[in-house]
Amino acid sequence: MSSSGQPPPEPFRVSQLLYDTRYRSYTIQIFALAVLMLAFAWAIDNAVRNLEALGKDIDFSFIFETSAYDINQHLLDYDSTSTHGRAAVIGIINTILIAVMGCITATVIGVLAGVLRLSRNWVVARLMTVYIETVRNIPVLIWILFTVAIVNEVLPGVRSFRGEDAMTGLLFDSVFITNRGFYIPAPVFEAGSAAVGVVLLLSMAAAWYFGRWARARQAATGQILPVFWGRLAILVIPVLLAFFAAGSPISLEIPALKGFNFKGGIYMRDSLIGLWLALSVYTGAFIAEIVRAGILAISKGQTEAAYALGIRPGRTMSLVVLPQALRVIVPPLISQFLNLTKNSSLAIAVGYMDATGTLGGITLNQTGREMECILLLMAFYLAASLTISGAMNAYNRSVRLKER
Amino acid sequence: MRLKTTLIAAAAATAFSVGAHGATLDDVKAKGFIQCGVSTGLAGFAFTDSDGNWDGFDVVFCRATAAAVFGDPNAIKFTPTTGKTRFTALASGEIDLLYRNTTWTLSRDVDLKFSFLGVNYYDGQGFMIRKDMGVSSASELDGATVCIQTGTTTELNLADFFRANNMNYEPVPIETNAEAQQKYLANACDVYTTDASGLAATRATFEDPENHVILPEIISKEPLGPLVRHGDNAWGDIVRWVLNALIIAEEKGITAANVDSMASADTKDPEIKRLLGVEGNYGEMLGLSADWAVNAIKTGGNYGEIFEKHIGENTAIGLARGLNALWTEGGILYAPPFR
Numbered sequence: 108m109s110s111s112g113q114p115p116p117e118p119f120r121v122s123q124l125l126y127d128t129r130y131r132s133y134t135i136q137i138f139a140l141a142v143l144m145l146a147f148a149w150a151i152d153n154a155v156r157n158l159e160a161l162g163k164d165i166d167f168s169f170i171f172e173t174s175a176y177d178i179n180q181h182l183l184d185y186d187s188t189s190t191h192g193r194a195a196v197i198g199i200i201n202t203i204l205i206a207v208m209g210c211i212t213a214t215v216i217g218v219l220a221g222v223l224r225l226s227r228n229w230v231v232a233r234l235m236t237v238y239i240e241t242v243r244n245i246p247v248l249i250w251i252l253f254t255v256a257i258v259n260e261v262l263p264g265v266r267s268f269r270g271e272d273a274m275t276g277l278l279f280d281s282v283f284i285t286n287r288g289f290y291i292p293a294p295v296f297e298a299g300s301a302a303v304g305v306v307l308l309l310s311m312a313a314a315w316y317f318g319r320w321a322r323a324r325q326a327a328t329g330q331i332l333p334v335f336w337g338r339l340a341i342l343v344i345p346v347l348l349a350f351f352a353a354g355s356p357i358s359l360e361i362p363a364l365k366g367f368n369f370k371g372g373i374y375m376r377d378s379l380i381g382l383w384l385a386l387s388v389y390t391g392a393f394i395a396e397i398v399r400a401g402i403l404a405i406s407k408g409q410t411e412a413a414y415a416l417g418i419r420p421g422r423t424m425s426l427v428v429l430p431q432a433l434r435v436i437v438p439p440l441i442s443q444f445l446n447l448t449k450n451s452s453l454a455i456a457v458g459y460m461d462a463t464g465t466l467g468g469i470t471l472n473q474t475g476r477e478m479e480c481i482l483l484l485m486a487f488y489l490a491a492s493l494t495i496s497g498a499m500n501a502y503n504r505s506v507r508l509k510e511r
Numbered sequence: 512m513r514l515k516t517t518l519i520a521a522a523a524a525t526a527f528s529v530g531a532h533g534a535t536l537d538d539v540k541a542k543g544f545i546q547c548g549v550s551t552g553l554a555g556f557a558f559t560d561s562d563g564n565w566d567g568f569d570v571v572f573c574r575a576t577a578a579a580v581f582g583d584p585n586a587i588k589f590t591p592t593t594g595k596t597r598f599t600a601l602a603s604g605e606i607d608l609l610y611r612n613t614t615w616t617l618s619r620d621v622d623l624k625f626s627f628l629g630v631n632y633y634d635g636q637g638f639m640i641r642k643d644m645g646v647s648s649a650s651e652l653d654g655a656t657v658c659i660q661t662g663t664t665t666e667l668n669l670a671d672f673f674r675a676n677n678m679n680y681e682p683v684p685i686e687t688n689a690e691a692q693q694k695y696l697a698n699a700c701d702v703y704t705t706d707a708s709g710l711a712a713t714r715a716t717f718e719d720p721e722n723h724v725i726l727p728e729i730i731s732k733e734p735l736g737p738l739v740r741h742g743d744n745a746w747g748d749i750v751r752w753v754l755n756a757l758i759i760a761e762e763k764g765i766t767a768a769n770v771d772s773m774a775s776a777d778t779k780d781p782e783i784k785r786l787l788g789v790e791g792n793y794g795e796m797l798g799l800s801a802d803w804a805v806n807a808i809k810t811g812g813n814y815g816e817i818f819e820k821h822i823g824e825n826t827a828i829g830l831a832r833g834l835n836a837l838w839t840e841g842g843i844l845y846a847p848p849f850r
Contacts, residue, residue, distance in 0.1 A: 161602060162624050162741060177670045177682045187670035256693075264698035286699050287656060366654040367701045368681065377699060378683075455661075458684045464661075469684070472595050472662035475602075475623035 158478065167483075169474040170195070176469050178460045180376055191470045198465030199487055205382055205461065206448040206491070212387035213447060214440075217394025222424065224399050235395065242392040248453050250389050255381030255457040262286040268364055281361045283369055288376040290362035290369040299356035306349035307342075314338040378459035382451070390447045397439045401432035433506045441499040445492050452488070462487055535607050535739065536746040536798065544586045547573035548606035551591040551687050554712040555821050555828040556612060565589045568821040569610040571811035572631055572737065576608065576753045578806040579799060593687055594662035598623055601740060608750055612706060614664045614733045624741040628751035631736050631814075633834040633843060635729035636668050637707035639714060642722050644701065649728035653678040658691045658700035660684075665705050668731040688713060706733050708822065708830055715827035749797055756804040758846040759786055760813035762837055767812035774805050786849050793849070814844070 124134045158165070170192035177187050181197045182204065224235035242250070265285050267274045276283040276290075283290040321332040350357065362372030405428050413423040452463040460468075462484060471480040539545055549557035549569050557567040574584040590606050601609045602623070612634070613619075615627040638649050638657075646652065649672070659666050661684040673680050683700050685691040692713055695703040703710065707729060714720045737754065739747045760766075763783050765773050774787040784790035788801035797803065811817045818835065822828040836842025 175667045175670055177673075177680075179682050179684075187667075187674055259694060259697040259699045266698065286697060367652075368654055368656060370654070455684075455686065458661075458686075460684065464684065468595060469661055469666065472598065473618075473667070475598060475618075477599060477602075 154478075163478075165478060166476070167479050169470070169476050169479070172474070174470065174473075176473065178465060180379065180460060191466075191474065194470055195462065195466040195483070198460055198462040201459065201465075202448070202451055202454075202461040202463075202487075203491070205379065205386070205451045205454065205459070206444075208383050209386040209390065209447045209451065210444050212383070213390035213394055213443070216387055216391030217443075218398050220391060220395035221398025221402070224395060225402060239392045239395050242389055243396075247385065247389045247450050248456060250385040251382055251453055251457055254385040254388075255377060258288075258377045258381045259286045265364070265368055268369075276362075281359070281372075283362055285369075286377060287368070288374060288378075288380055291373050291375065292359040292361050293371070293373040295358050295360045297356045297358070299353035302353050303346060303349045303357065307346050310342050310345045314341045317341055376459070378454070378457045381457055382454050382459050386447055386450060389450075390443055393443050393446075394440060397436055397443065398432070400439075401434075401436035402428055404435045405431050430506070434503075434508060437499065437503040437506060441496050441503070444495050444499060448491055448495060449488060534745070535743045536749065539580065539607055539746065543581070544588055545573065545577045545580065545608060546588050546590060546606045547576075548590045548592045548597055548600050548609040548611055549573065550611045551593055551689070553612065553688050553709055554716050555826065555830075556708070556712060557589075557591075557610075566821075568632070568817060569612065571817045571821070572754065572757070573608065573610050575757060575807040575810040576750055578810045579753045579756075579803040580749065582800065582802075582806050584806075584810040594660050595686065597662075598625070601625065601738065604740075607746070608737060608739055610737045612709065612735045613738060614706075615736055615738075616664060619738075625738045626741055626743065626747045627736050627738045628747050629736050629754045630734040631754055632708060632734075634706040634708050634733040634735050636665050636704060636731040636733060637710050637729055638726040639695075639703045639710045639723055640701060640726065642724050646726070649726045649730065650676060650678075652680065652702060654680065655701040656681040656683060656699070657702045657704055658683045658685050658694050659704055660688065660691060661686060663705070664731070664733065669704055672730045692716070706735070708735075708828075711830050712822070712828050715829065745798060749799065752797060753804075753807050755846040755849070756786060756807055757814045757817070758837070758844055759849055760804070760808050761815040762839065762846070765808055765813055766816055767809055770805055770808045774802070782849055 124130050171190050173187075174189055174191045174194040175187050176194070178185055178194060178197050180201055182200050183193075183197060185193060185197050220235050220238060223231050224239065226232045226235075262285055263274055265287055268276070268283060268285070281292045317337055318334055321334045321337070325331055360371045362369040362374075364370075409427055409431065410423055413427045414420075418426065451461055452467075454461040455464045455468055458464075466480055466487075467484040471477055474480070547570075549565065549567075552558050553567070555567055557565065557569045560566050570589065573587055573589070577587040578584040580586070590600060592600050592606070592609070592611055597609055597611055597613065598619070600606050602625075609625075610631075612632070614634075615630065619625055620627055638652065640646050640652075652673075657669060657680050659669055659682055666682075666684070669680070669682065683694060685694060688705070688709065691703055691705075694700050696717070703713070705713075707725060710725050714723050714725070717723060737750050739750060759782070760770075763780065763786070765783065765787070770787070773783060774789060778784060778789075781790065785793055786804050788794050788804065792801070794801040794803045800806075811820065815832075815837075818830075818832065819825065822830045824831055832840075832842060834843050836844060838845040
C-alpha cells in the first residue's frame with residue numbers, strides 16, 4: 108500500500124557521526140568547542156594557581172587608593188591626592204583625545220593623498236606615491252619617536268623667546284611654537300558670552316534650514332542660490348552683532364613667558380603634537396590607499412557620463428564618484444580608525460600620559476597589580492574599539508546602496 | 512563572548528609568563544648561571560663596555576654573587592630592565608636577582624612581595640639644572656618642566672615635594688635614563704630629577720658637565736639595594752651575605768690583591784679566618800663552598816675598591832663616599848658580625 112512512499116528512516120547509528128556528512132560537521136564543531144573550553148579552563152587554572160604560588164590575589168581595591176603621582180596633561184581636575192581610578196580616567200580621556208584628533212586629521216590627509224595619487228599631474232601623483240610608500244612601510248613607533256625628536260631638537264627652546272634678541276611668536280606674538288610644544292591663545296568667557304553662544308546655535312540651525320530650503324527650491328525651480336555665501340552670512344553676521352551688543356564678553360588669553368615656561372593660553376605638549384602628527388600621517392597613508400581603491404572601484408562610465416552631462420571634474424568627484432566610493436571605503440576605514448586608536452597606546456614611548464601610561468604604566472608599577480591593571484586596560488580598549496566600529500557601522504549603513 | 516575570550520586570553524598570557532619560583536637557589540645551581548637584572552644603562556652603575564661586556568658598580572655586585580655561588584664571576588647573564596619592567600621581570604622569574612638602583616620601600620617589600628637584602632648605596636633624590644638658569648635652590652623651581660623616570664620612587668617624591676612646598680611643575684615622564692638625557696639636553700625640560708648618584712653619573716657623560724649643577728637639596732631617602740622574590744630565603748641569604756662580606760672585607764682591609772695571602776697566611780683575626788673559610792663551616796651553612804667569600808672578593812675587590820673604581824672621586828662620576836663610608840669612618844655602612 109505504501110509502495111510509492113519514502114523508505115522507512117534508517118535507525119540512527121553511531122558511525123553516522125563520523126561518516127554521514129549531515130552529522131559530521133556537528134561532531135567536528137562539538138569536538139572543537141570542547142578542546143577550546145579545556146584550553147581556557149587550563150589557562151585560567153594555571154593563572155590562578157601561579158598567582159597563588161606568588162602569594163598574589165586578584166583585588167581591584169587599589170582603584171580607590173591615592174595615586175600619589177602627577178599627570179602633566181589632565182583635562183579634568185587631577186593632582187597627586189586623587190585616586191588611581193581618577194588617574195585611569197585622566198589617561199582614558201587623553202587616549203580618546205588623541206584618537207579623535209588623529210582620526211580626523213588622518214581622514215583629511217588620507218582623502219587628499221588618495222585623490223591626488225590618481226591625479227593626472229605626474230609630479231603630484233608620484234609625490235603621493237612616495238609619501239604613501241615611505242610612510243606605511245616604516246613602523247609607527249619609529250615615526251612617533253622621529254616626530255617627537257624633531258619637535259624637541261629642531262624647534263626653538265622656550266628660552267629663545269627670552270632676553271635681548273628674543274624671538275617673537277607667530278600671529279601678532281600670540282602663538283608660540285617651541286620644543287616643549289605649542290602655546291596658543293585660549294578663549295576666556297565672561298558674563299554675557301552665554302547669549303552669544305545661544306545666537307550661534309540659532310544661526311547654525313538657521314544655516315542648516317537655509318541649505319535645505321535652497322536645495323528644495325533648486326529641485327523645484329532649477330535656480331541655484333549661492334548657498335555657501337548665504338550660509339556664511341547667516342552664521343557670522345548675527346553672532347558678530349550679538350558679540351558687540353553684549354559688550355565683547357569673549358576675549359583671548361595670550362600665553363606669556365613667566366618664570367620657566369609660558370603661562371596662560373592653551374598648552375599643546377610636544378608629546379601630544381608629535382604623537383598626533385605621527386599617527387595622522389601614518390594612518391593617513393593607509394587611508395589614502397583605501398580611498399584610491401574606492402575611487403578605482405567606481406566604473407569609469409560614471410565619470411564619463413558625468414562629463415557628458417557637462418559636470419566639471421571637481422564636482423564629478425564630489426557629487427558622483429566619492430558618494431559611491433564611500434560604500435567601498437567605509438568598511439576598511441573602520442579598521443584604520445581602530446588601528447589608530449590602538450596604536451595610540453605607543454604614547455608612553457614619548458611620555459604622553461594615555462591610558463597605557465597611567466593605568467597600565469605608573470599605577471601598575473606603583474601598586475604591583477599587573478593582572479588587574481592589564482585586564483582593566485584591555486576592557487577599556489575593547490570597549491573603545493567596539494564603540495568606534497559600532498558608530499562607523501551605523502554610518503556605513505547610511506551610505507550603503509539602498510535597494511528599493 | 513568576545514569580552515570573555517579576551518579576558519581569558521589575558522589570563523592565559525599572564526599564566527604562561529609565571530614560571531620558576533620557590534627554590535631559586537636550586538634552579539640557579541641547576542642552570543649553572545645567575546640571571547641578574549640591571550639598569551638599561553647608567554654610567555658607573557651598569558653599562559656595557561666597548562666589547563659588549565657588562566660593567567659597573569651594580570654589575571660587580573652581581574658578578575661577586577656569581578663568583579660566590581659558582582667560583583666564576585662570569586657564570587652570569589644580565590637582563591637590562593627599565594624602572595617599569597624590573598619588578599615584573601623579577602616577580603615572573605625572568606631574573607633571579609635585581610641589582611638596579613632600586614629603592615627599598617615598605618610597599619615594594621610587603622605589597623609587591625620582594626625581599627630587600629641590604630643596601631649597597633645610600634642615595635637621595637636630587638635635581639640637576641643648567642647653571643645659566645641662575646637657580647641655586649630647589650625651592651625656586653616653581654613652574655619648571657621636570658623630566659622624571661617613570662615607574663620609580665622619584666616620581667612619587669617629586670609629587671610630594673612640590674605639593675609640600677606649594678609649587679607647580681610640569682612632569683615629563685620618561686622611560687629610560689638615555690631618553691631623559693636627550694630631552695634635558697634638548698632643553699625640552701628645565702630640570703632632570705633622579706637619585707643624586709644617577710644625576711652625577713648622567714652629568715659625567717655630558718660634553719659640558721661644568722655647565723650643569725646638582726642642586727643642594729636632597730628631597731628623599733633612597734636606600735638602593737639588591738632584592739629577590741619573597742620566600743626565596745636560602746637564595747636571599749646568599750645575596751645578603753655576599754654584600755655583607757664585601758663590606759666586612761673593607762672593614763678588615765682585605766682587598767682583591769691580598770685576599771689569597773690573607774686566606775693562606777696565618778692571620779690572627781678570627782673574623783677574617785671565618786670570612787675566608789679558614790675556620791668554621793660558614794660556607795656550608797649557606798650551601799656554598801668554603802672559599803665563597805674569597806671568590807667574591809677576588810671579583811672586584813672589597814666594597815671600597817668597587818666604589819672607587821666605578822663611581823668614586825677619581826672617576827668621571829666623582830661621587831664622594833659620604834653616607835656610604837664605613838661606620839668607622841663617619842658613614843652608615845655597617846655589616847652585621849660574621850659569626
